[in-house]
Amino acid sequence: MKIKTIQITAGRGPVECCWVVAQVLKYLIEDIKKAKINYTLLQREHGTENRTLQSATIQLQGKELESFLIDWLGTIQWIGKSSFRKFHKRKNWFIGIYEIESKTTTAINENEVQYQAIRSSGPGGQHVNKVSSAIRATHKPTSIQVLVMDSRSQHQNKKIALKRLQEKIAEHNIAQLQSEIKNQWENHLNLQRSNPIRVFKGSDFKIQKKEKNYKSKRNQLKTDLRKQLK
Template identity: 60%
Template sequence: MKTKIIQISAGKGPLECTFVVAKVLKIFLKELVNNNIEYTILYKENGIENGTIQSVSMQLKGNQLADFLQYWIGSIQWIGNSSFRKYNKRKNWFIGCFEIDVSHSLEMNENEIQFQAIRSSGAGGQHVNKVSSAVRAKHLKTGLQVLVMDSRSQHQNKKTAIKILQEKVANFNVEHTKEQIKNQWKNHQEIQRGNPVRVFTGIDFKQTKKDKSFKGKRNQLKNDLKKEIE
């Protein structure tokens, strides 16, 4: 199952673009469900008006992500009148859908952990003070470390230390991903106008007829393939 991080953003666009992001997000999530793609919202920055979104980032998991996203990655256009500025004559608004590269996430291997056996301290009598049962474990790539002395067994403390370090490295990856999202948000401030991958119109956000859904295009390709085989 493939995993990707996607960001839908209004960039430096006006208030109307944050309205479009909120509307498009609902459509995007609905299509994810229809195509059996799992999603998790990682970060969302709301706009200044109720019901608007400046930017939203999410993690997607599915077997056909590449096919699905080719009809979403790029600029997205909404053709409609502003509901915030009554006399604004502009009718074309653009937002962007981007893929965020998180290929640098770390996977923790036990051979990257440095262990040090030390004497435990605290309650437990002479056995605790004399036997080096406590374990200090350090993940060399991140510098994260943990001291475990819960058990009188050095082996058990080592297993506990590994588990705690795994959680710490996972949290490190989450924070690293958030930082990447913030950095790439700066890169995505400018939204390309023109040549949109999706076009929606009106207050009900209907798609223009020329832009079929991913599912419809996939079915069309299957039908074309059948005709060629026959």
């Protein structure tokens, strides 16, 4: 499975754009669920007003993420009247959705795990004290360790240790990624306000479908033909 991280951002936009980020996040999560893609909400930067977000970051895990994201990555436009500033004339607001490049690793190579058998401690009688059934597993690249003594079987403890180590490294990777997100402010600064990938309209935030205008194309062809005949 592939893993991708995306960020929804209002850029330097006003409070209305932060409101749009919060609305788009809801809409995007619904779409993610419909596509049966696993997701983790890594970060939400709240805006200055209630129910607004400066940015939100989501980690996606699935098989065909590229085909899903092709309809989401880019500029998002909302056409509507501001509810924060009654007499504001502007009706077009823009936010962006970008992919974040991460340097964190997403999987464990078992060759990078060092296992050490040690004697178990605690209840269990003489067998526990004399047999080295407990396992300490260390992930060498990160120095993350787990100690497992759940079973009297060394083999079983080794399997449990690997699983717990994977969970701890996943938590470590998310923490690292959250740190990277804070340093990637260029997405907030380079918001493009042209060729939106999606357009929403009105206070109910309905998606606006792109309608093909064949009439304008026909008129353009007629104009070009007249020029050629002159």
